[in-house]
Amino acid sequence: MIQDIVIILVMAVPMILFGVYPGLKLGDFLERKYNIDESLKRKVMIITTIVFTLTLSSLLYYI
Numbered sequence: 214m215i216q217d218i219v220i221i222l223v224m225a226v227p228m229i230l231f232g233v234y235p236g237l238k239l240g241d242f243l244e245r246k247y248n249i250d251e252s253l254k255r256k257v258m259i260i261t262t263i264v265f266t267l268t269l270s271s272l273l274y275y276i
Contacts, residue, residue: 224270229262231269236262
């Protein structure tokens with residue numbers, strides 16, 4: 214169990230390259246549509262990048 218988590222986290226490091234783009238696009242979209250401020254935009258971009266990266270690496274590991 215712990216080994217699976219460690220492998221997923223190690224695989225998440227190179228997956229950050231693929232997770233940055235959706236985070237940037239979602240932050241820009243929310244800024245245009247809902248006029249959010251810069252600090253909330255950064256939080257959304259970081260959280261989206263982390264969630265997308267962990268999802269992608271876990272799917273890659275289990276499939």
